[in-house]
Amino acid sequence: MKIDYTYKYPRPAISVDNVMLGYADGALKILLVHRTNEPYSGKWALPGGFLHEGESLSECSVRILKEKTGLENPFMEQLYTFGAPDRDPREHIISVTYFVLINHFPVVENNAEKVDQVAWFPWSELPDVAFDHAAIIRVAIDRIRAKIRYSPLAFELLPEKFTLSQLQTLFEVILHQTLDRRNFRKKLLSMNILQELNETTTKKVGKPAVLYAFDKKKYDTMLQQQIYFEL
Amino acid sequence: MKIDYTYKYPRPAISVDNVMLGYADGALKILLVHRTNEPYSGKWALPGGFLHEGESLSECSVRILKEKTGLENPFMEQLYTFGAPDRDPREHIISVTYFVLINHFPVVENNAEKVDQVAWFPWSELPDVAFDHAAIIRVAIDRIRAKIRYSPLAFELLPEKFTLSQLQTLFEVILHQTLDRRNFRKKLLSMNILQELNETTTKKVGKPAVLYAFDKKKYDTMLQQQIYFEL
DNA sequence: GCAAAAGTGTTTAATATACACCCATGA
DNA sequence: TCATGGGTGTATATTAAACACTTTTGC
Secondary structure (H helix, E strand, O other): OOOOEEEOOOOOEEEEEEEEEEEEOOEEEEEEEEOOOOOOOOOEEOOEEEOOOOOOHHHHHHHHHHHHHOOOOOEEEEEEEEOOOOOOOOOOEEEEEEEEEEOOOOOOOOOOOOOOOEEEEEHHHOOOEOOOHHHHHHHHHHHHHHHOOOOOOHHHHOOOOEEHHHHHHHHHHHHOOOOOHHHHHHHHHHHOOEEEEEEEOOOOOOOOOEEEEEOHHHHHHHHHOOOOOOO | OOOOEEEOOOOOEEEEEEEEEEEEOOEEEEEEEEOOOOOOOOOEEOOEEEOOOOOOHHHHHHHHHHHHHOOOOOEEEEEEEEOOOOOOOOOOEEEEEEEEEEOOOOOOOOOOOOOOOEEEEEHHHOOOEOOOHHHHHHHHHHHHHHHOOOOOOHHHHOOOOEEHHHHHHHHHHHHOOOOOHHHHHHHHHHHOOEEEEEEEOOOOOOOOOEEEEEOHHHHHHHHHOOOOOOO
16 A cells, blocks of 8 residues: 655655666676666666665665576675755666675576566677766776776675686776786785685696685784775 | 645655765864754754755755855765654654765854854864764765775865965874874875965964965866765 | 974985896697 | 685895985084
């Protein structure tokens, strides 16, 4: 049952939109949903929705994430709040955006029912997107570019076990520059935040690579000593 | 004339709150207003207000700034958006917060009329503040601490002409550590972003100090060459 | 002439950069 | 055995850190 809510002053609506970034096939990818309603019907857009009653902003972001992907505990942080009055043709809608890093790709099936079609797009081949979502995505990419240098974000985009080469390639893709393999390994290993596993990859080709895992305990110890991650 | 606005779903209200930081007498200070209305009547709070119809978030922040201080063009950036449903006892109010740096202290007189009493408080001697404003201030201070290291924020807090000692003391206050005078001067001067003026301070005591000004053109050139400010 | 703050260089340690060959595996 | 990607060390350059005395001014 719906009741009506009446206010003396006009109120903008509040939506939360997630920029969900994943890394696969050597590219950063962004999850978009295909709109089937107006406005911008037929265009792709960031997964988002309106804030529910009694819900906090981060709860809303988590809910949207779960609805679209089924994921529950990825890395999330608030990105920015967009509030230009004309950013939505319907009315003034404030969008609080979140930045989500995903380290494995959920089975994004068109799981029946009313769920919108969702798809991952490489950041270099984004379709035209609805609203001001292109600007939002730009802010997200700027954020990850800057922050991956001084924060252990990279590990949020890789599977739990990864090789140093995979880690290096991820940095190279995001920073858009090549890095020296020996210097990269020296630096990362000297930080003492990686746990070397007794496992190697089994590849079709080339020498098997040792697998590592990010060691959060070591990382926290490092922070307490006021030593900071920095590439 | 007020008309009523009716929505099918409840809508949180949206306010904008400014954390305005200034530097004087060797301390970072924060501008607070004294509340005379409920809730939290009698407590101090961040200057803020509700978003007007057709107004963007940054316009709202600028308007509030002008109302409280008369200032028009200080450095401003969005800080964070706070949206816990219980952060305001009246109802769900989302607060989009802005971070404002002020390099000279406006005459903050109780300029008649209905204007609330405003005052600058040193960050180490803040009174009990209303709502979740203590948390907001903490985020602002974390932001300036982190950002002053890699962004030329410090110049936004000093007058146009300043001495290297003043600049150094400002860094020391914000970072809460002492810096070596010779190394500090070497580093700042080698960045080539300061313009040496043909003026010196006239003090009661000690050797007069050469005045410098931040040279934004040189700084922009530096950025284009992908060289970044870093203390 | 003295108190107070400004200004100035050098030595050493730490960190960053550049660079090329051998190794282990699967086909 | 060869193609492929993994793994390793050293020399040099750059940057950071530590440190103490002289200068200029007002009183």
